[in-house]
Amino acid sequence: DAGITQSPRHKVTETGTPVTLRCHQTENHRYMYWYRQDPGHGLRLIHYSYGVKDTDKGEVSDGYSVSRSKTEDFLLTLESATSSQTSVYFCAISEGLAGERTDTQYFGPGTRLTVL
Amino acid sequence: SQQGEEDPQALSIQEGENATMNCSYKTSINNLQWYRQNSGRGLVHLILIRSNEREKHSGRLRVTLDTSKKSSSLLITASRAADTASYFCAGAGSYQLTFGKGTKLSVIP
Numbered sequence: 001d002a003g004i005t006q007s008p009r010h011k012v013t014e015t016g017t018p019v020t021l022r023c024h025q026t027e028n029h030r031y032m033y034w035y036r037q038d039p040g041h042g043l044r045l046i047h048y049s050y051g052v053k054d055t056d057k058g059e060v061s062d063g064y065s066v067s068r069s070k071t072e073d074f075l076l077t078l079e080s081a082t083s084s085q086t087s088v089y090f091c092a093i094s095e096g097l098a099g100e101r102t103d104t105q106y107f108g109p110g111t112r113l114t115v116l
Numbered sequence: 117s118q119q120g121e122e123d124p125q126a127l128s129i130q131e132g133e134n135a136t137m138n139c140s141y142k143t144s145i146n147n148l149q150w151y152r153q154n155s156g157r158g159l160v161h162l163i164l165i166r167s168n169e170r171e172k173h174s175g176r177l178r179v180t181l182d183t184s185k186k187s188s189s190l191l192i193t194a195s196r197a198a199d200t201a202s203y204f205c206a207g208a209g210s211y212q213l214t215f216g217k218g219t220k221l222s223v224i225p
Binding site for chain 1: 151164
């Protein structure tokens, strides 16, 4: 398995509180991604990073922010959590060989977030 | 928007049978990828087929791609109980993958 860890693995929080999820990789891959997975929607891209301090929005970025200050860490922050953000969040990485942004992705184990 | 749409949504077969899952996508792609997800786990990459390829094999997996029909199929031969999982196709655009909703495969021992 690719060296990707996510923390925490489970979290229950209340509406209006800030939440930060962490993704850590040991593969030195260039690209990192945050997805959410919901029944009936599959996986949807929230934000992605193509290098340290370089990030961009995905399909469902409203209400989320990200930061990448080191190659190995990609943080996802919910500034003020809402019940609609209850989901399973997956981090993924890819090498980006030859500048290819869409080659194989390797996924972390996921974080189950419940917003009450 | 969903780049990939899998069909069927659920499939139940006996061990030893072949399983075929189909995927349709909407816009042009650089490649198409298939992933497997076991219950409660992250996705695992199975195979990638580029837009200029028509067929690709990996072990018991066979993937076809028809860019004129914007469709792909995943065939798992001689299925095993351990193949029970959800399978997702993902269309690769210029900067991201867009995943379908998945096919849930159950292989009955």
